[in-house]
Amino acid sequence: MTAHHADTQAATGPPTRAAARDIPASDLFEDEDALPVVALTTPPAAALGPDLSQYEEFIVFFSGGKDSVACALHLLERGIAPDRIELHHHIVDGMEGSDLMDWPCTEAYCHAFARAFGMRYATSWKVGGFEGEMMRNHSRTAPIAVPGPGGKALVTGGERGTLNTRRKFPQVSANLSVRWCSSACKIEVGARYFTTHPRFGDGRKRLVITGERAEESSARASYAGFERHRTDRRDGKRTTRWLDHWRAVHAWTEQEIWSILERHRVTPHPAYWIGLNRASCQFCIFGGPQQWATMRFMSPQRFRRIAELETEFGTTIHRSRCVNEQADRGTVLEGAKTAWRDIALSRQWTLPMISPDWQLPPGAYAHGCAGPT
Numbered sequence: 590m591t592a593h594h595a596d597t598q599a600a601t602g603p604p605t606r607a608a609a610r611d612i613p614a615s616d617l618f619e620d621e622d623a624l625p626v627v628a629l630t631t632p633p634a635a636a637l638g639p640d641l642s643q644y645e646e647f648i649v650f651f652s653g654g655k656d657s658v659a660c661a662l663h664l665l666e667r668g669i670a671p672d673r674i675e676l677h678h679h680i681v682d683g684m685e686g687s688d689l690m691d692w693p694c695t696e697a698y699c700h701a702f703a704r705a706f707g708m709r710y711a712t713s714w715k716v717g718g719f720e721g722e723m724m725r726n727h728s729r730t731a732p733i734a735v736p737g738p739g740g741k742a743l744v745t746g747g748e749r750g751t752l753n754t755r756r757k758f759p760q761v762s763a764n765l766s767v768r769w770c771s772s773a774c775k776i777e778v779g780a781r782y783f784t785t786h787p788r789f790g791d792g793r794k795r796l797v798i799t800g801e802r803a804e805e806s807s808a809r810a811s812y813a814g815f816e817r818h819r820t821d822r823r824d825g826k827r828t829t830r831w832l833d834h835w836r837a838v839h840a841w842t843e844q845e846i847w848s849i850l851e852r853h854r855v856t857p858h859p860a861y862w863i864g865l866n867r868a869s870c871q872f873c874i875f876g877g878p879q880q881w882a883t884m885r886f887m888s889p890q891r892f893r894r895i896a897e898l899e900t901e902f903g904t905t906i907h908r909s910r911c912v913n914e915q916a917d918r919g920t921v922l923e924g925a926k927t928a929w930r931d932i933a934l935s936r937q938w939t940l941p942m943i944s945p946d947w948q949l950p951p952g953a954y955a956h957g958c959a960g961p962t
């Protein structure tokens with residue numbers, strides 16, 4: 590561990606589960622009531638998932654959050670060679686200059702994780718990102734950039750589609766048509782990758798892995814643990830695209846998630862060291878008072894931009910409170926006052942990905958977040 594890392598951990602103090610639980614869940618995330626936590630019912634046999642020996646390649650949609658990290662590590666524990674695993678990260682802000690939503694460190698963190706474990710790494714994004722989609726004004730949705738053959742980015746789409754106006758933030762809902770960020774910036778981007786890159790049309794079996802967990806919400810609990818991916822065309826006449834979709838940690842508890850990170854001594858994303866229970870976007874629409882207060886403290890200029898956009902649109906993210914009112918109700922998380930603030934806001938990742946003296950971050954079990962589905 591570098592001196593820098595050691596200093597950081599000393600600054601936060603040794604995190605404990607008891608301390609983490611002191612943070613009221615409703616102060617962290619807003620959607621606790623809308624998407625209630627449910628009991629797990631998945632039988633252990635189903636949790637074993639598919640026979641992995643039949644697949645050519647494994648594509649993990651990788652946000653850098655604990656659940657996607659657990660998915661990648663689980664593949665290793667199931668005996669999959671790292672060079673058959675692609676970690677695929679969607680850049681929510683795109684690569685055209687917007688910095689409205691993402692944690693600055695996330696892309697570097699994801700890339701560093703892939704390097705540390707010898708996995709392939711790829712990215713894709715909506716051109717113009719979240720902000721471009723939100724600012725649509727009688728215009729078409731933007732193209733999508735995906736890796737093409739040889740790793741060169743291919744920009745596809747954007748010519749057809751209906752003229753539309755958004756000019757408001759996504760709404761906090763399990764309904765993806767109003768919470769449009771998940772579909773526009775992640776789900777449709779991933780689907781376009783599979784329908785664009787020629788290798789997926791070779792008929793070989795590939796497994797797509799995502800990290801939704803049943804424990805997080807009733808919406809997520811209703812998801813299948815294993816199914817054909819939505820872009821699968823194994824029976825297609827012109828294209829044969831064989832893609833299965835495995836929610837590899839669907840039946841896992843949060844404790845099981847942290848345990849696998851601990852077994853592999855993976856340094857958790859800085860968001861957990863700040864004290865949050867989810868990595869997600871830095872300014873995720875699901876943030877509660879504690880998160881908004883912390884983000885206003887950490888990134889005042891970017892926070893102000895969001896507040897100004899709410900005023901400009903005449904619509905707030907929360908159904909009745911603007912982000913300043915949300916932040917006024919919360920208190921700044923202690924981790925935001927430590928060296929983790931600068932680490933989270935840096936676009937470089939210089940810490941070891943594998944921590945010899947692994948510790949549970951304060952955001953672990955600071956629960957109540959169901960988050961997006």
Ligand code: SF4
Nearest residue numbers: 770869870873874961
């Ligand atoms: S739901 Fe939150 S984390 Fe997901 S894209 Fe929207 S703002 Fe980002």
